[in-house]
Amino acid sequence: MRKLLLPSLLAVALAACSSTPAEKPTPVETKPAPAPTTTAPVTQPPVQADPLAAVRDPNNILSKRSVYFDFDKYDIKSQYQQLVEAHAKFLVAQPQVKILIQGNTDERGSSEYNLALGQKRAEAVKKAMGLLGAKDAQMEAVSLGKEKPKATGHDEASWAENRRSDILYPGEF
Amino acid sequence: MTTNRDRASRRPITDTYNRKMLSRREFLTAGSVAGLGLTALPAAAQLRIEITGAGANQFPLAFAAFDGEGLLPRSLSDVARADLERSGLFKLIETGPTPIPETASIDFGNWKYRGADALVAGSVSKTADGRFQVRFRLFDTARQSDLGGLELTFRAEQYRAAAHGVADWVYQKLIGEPGIFSTRIAYVLKNGRQYQLQIADADGQNAQSALVSDEPIISPAWSPDGTRLAYVSFQTKKPVVYVHTLSTKQRYVLSNFKGSNSAPAWAPDGSRLAVVLTKDGLSQLYEIRPDGSGLRRLTNSAGIDTEPQFSPDGQWIYFTSDRGGTPQIYRMPAGGGDAQRITFQGNYNVTPRVSPDGKTLAFLTRSDGRFRIASMDLASQQVQIMTDSDKDESPSFAPNGRLILYATEVGGRGVLSAISADGRVKQRLSGFAGDVREPAWAPFQK
Numbered sequence: 001m002r003k004l005l006l007p008s009l010l011a012v013a014l015a016a017c018s019s020t021p022a023e024k025p026t027p028v029e030t031k032p033a034p035a036p037t038t039t040a041p042v043t044q045p046p047v048q049a050d051p052l053a054a055v056r057d058p059n060n061i062l063s064k065r066s067v068y069f070d071f072d073k074y075d076i077k078s079q080y081q082q083l084v085e086a087h088a089k090f091l092v093a094q095p096q097v098k099i100l101i102q103g104n105t106d107e108r109g110s111s112e113y114n115l116a117l118g119q120k121r122a123e124a125v126k127k128a129m130g131l132l133g134a135k136d137a138q139m140e141a142v143s144l145g146k147e148k149p150k151a152t153g154h155d156e157a158s159w160a161e162n163r164r165s166d167i168l169y170p171g172e173f
Numbered sequence: 174m175t176t177n178r179d180r181a182s183r184r185p186i187t188d189t190y191n192r193k194m195l196s197r198r199e200f201l202t203a204g205s206v207a208g209l210g211l212t213a214l215p216a217a218a219q220l221r222i223e224i225t226g227a228g229a230n231q232f233p234l235a236f237a238a239f240d241g242e243g244l245l246p247r248s249l250s251d252v253a254r255a256d257l258e259r260s261g262l263f264k265l266i267e268t269g270p271t272p273i274p275e276t277a278s279i280d281f282g283n284w285k286y287r288g289a290d291a292l293v294a295g296s297v298s299k300t301a302d303g304r305f306q307v308r309f310r311l312f313d314t315a316r317q318s319d320l321g322g323l324e325l326t327f328r329a330e331q332y333r334a335a336a337h338g339v340a341d342w343v344y345q346k347l348i349g350e351p352g353i354f355s356t357r358i359a360y361v362l363k364n365g366r367q368y369q370l371q372i373a374d375a376d377g378q379n380a381q382s383a384l385v386s387d388e389p390i391i392s393p394a395w396s397p398d399g400t401r402l403a404y405v406s407f408q409t410k411k412p413v414v415y416v417h418t419l420s421t422k423q424r425y426v427l428s429n430f431k432g433s434n435s436a437p438a439w440a441p442d443g444s445r446l447a448v449v450l451t452k453d454g455l456s457q458l459y460e461i462r463p464d465g466s467g468l469r470r471l472t473n474s475a476g477i478d479t480e481p482q483f484s485p486d487g488q489w490i491y492f493t494s495d496r497g498g499t500p501q502i503y504r505m506p507a508g509g510g511d512a513q514r515i516t517f518q519g520n521y522n523v524t525p526r527v528s529p530d531g532k533t534l535a536f537l538t539r540s541d542g543r544f545r546i547a548s549m550d551l552a553s554q555q556v557q558i559m560t561d562s563d564k565d566e567s568p569s570f571a572p573n574g575r576l577i578l579y580a581t582e583v584g585g586r587g588v589l590s591a592i593s594a595d596g597r598v599k600q601r602l603s604g605f606a607g608d609v610r611e612p613a614w615a616p617f618q619k
Binding site for chain 2: 072107108109110111112113115116117119120123144145147148154
């Protein structure tokens with residue numbers, strides 16, 4: 001055993017000094033020099049890619065950011081499950097990404113109750129995504145209550161549009 | 174309904190008024206209206222006050238033009254008369270343009286014949302130091318007697334405050350409860366993307382901005398002594414509670430914990446506030462001292478607890494909670510403890526406000542899809558829906574308990590309305606330069 005060990009030890013020691021021109025070539029093959037970045041091989045992912053490109057791609061479900069609610073409700077309806085799952089999976093795959101979830105309400109009723117209800121709507125989305133693996137530290141839930149309506153009409157169509165949680169990615173808040 | 178309350182209506186010296194009650198025998202002693210020291214904003218729009226309905230028993234009162242009031246920028250008697258008329262409790266008998274000084278010899282029979290049960294007569298004069306003085310007396314036309322009067326000294330630009338003082342005195346004398354004409358209201362004015370927290374006289378005049386912001390402002394709450402205003406601002410992109418001191422125009426952050434900070438409510442002794450925080454999850458009630466120390470959690474429910482409001486005796490906190498599945502009003506001991514449910518009709522009852530005498534609860538209810546102000550007699554738990562509109566919010570009692578001020582929407586605009594506690598008299602205050610919301614009626618000056 002010792003006889004075999006010595007040559008391999010020697011080989012390791014020589015390999016560590018392979019940059020010195022006087023050294024003999026070592027048994028350990030060195031890799032060819034990496035290709036310059038301007039001619040990156042197609043098989044490798046692009047070095048400058050935007051990890052958030054998917055959430056801004058209109059063809060991707062991740063560009064859909066809003067969950068809508070019924071009056072005085074904060075439960076997530078089944079039609080939004082797929083959207084919530086997609087965002088949760090994205091956060092699991094991108095653990096460095098942090099999102100903001102903003103809960104909103106329609107204009108009717110008291111400001112303070114709506115502030116609390118908006119918080120519930122934001123927390124509902126956060127909780128659903130947490131159950132699917134997104135980390136608590138990746139998500140902050142806040143409420144805008146009824147103070148920042150997206151639709152400014154005074155009819156059911158506007159109200160329905162405002163009963164909403166939005167998912168915001170970095171750069172958007 | 175007249176009572177003789179000379180002693181009871183004497184008010185301690187305040188920094189706006191200094192006045193004394195007079196009997197008919199005593200010679201008029203001087204009072205003075207100290208400088209308010211505030212600059213009024215120019216009125217951007219004509220404020221309109223409309224009154225509908227009438228008190229059950231309107232007191233017929235003749236309020237004469239005051240002798241010498243041409244010395245003032247505007248008619249002092251007009252302002253006082255308008256105050257009394259706006260209360261809905263008086264039927265103002267036409268007096269014509271002829272001024273009647275308080276020293277005049279009164280033709281009681283003639284006034285009685287014209288339908289007046291009482292007459293106010295007065296005069297305005299200039300003082301040696303360039304200020305003004307108003308003196309008036311109230312006469313009982315039936316008994317043909319002098320019910321006394323008052324003298325107020327003021328600077329010319331304070332003629333409205335003097336007029337309100339006159340109206341308060343007459344109101345108290347004839348109705349038997351304090352008038353609110355010298356009180357103030359706070360509210361939020363929204364114009365495009367600009368929000369202003371404004372403080373105005375009870376008739377909407379003399380508005381001044383305590384805060385201008387391009388982020389929302391909600392929940393103004395007066396301290397019990399009327400010197401400070403707590404409110405919630407979204408200036409830092411999240412709700413934070415501030416306390417503003419009116420005299421210095423300075424403010425400080427009361428509560429800025431992680432999450433939302435909102436719904437400030439002062440304890441009646443001023444020793445602490447209740448606030449709503451989401452720092453530990455969903456909205457829950459906490460108490461905090463006015464200097465921001467002493468945070469203590471008050472509720473621990475699985476849902477939303479918000480909109481705390483102390484009862485006037487300081488014993489209870491009324492609040493909104495959805496712990497039972499729908500938003501309802503509960504109350505618990507002011508130091509925390511078991512809550513009991515107060516509202517049982519319908520599935521949306523929020524914004525509890527207790528009357529100054531502790532006997533009535535005003536709140537916002539959703540009934541038939543309409544958001545309206547309701548009133549509950551706390552002893553019998555009987556509920557009466559007070560308003561007939563659609564999108565009411567934010568009820569606030571006048572400090573004499575007689576009126577409930579609230580925000581509503583007319584023609585797509587946010588306006589203020591008031592309804593008397595018995596539901597008979599309705600007032601609308603409109604013509605603001607924007608949408609008005611979140612009214613809060615200030616307490617009496619102490």
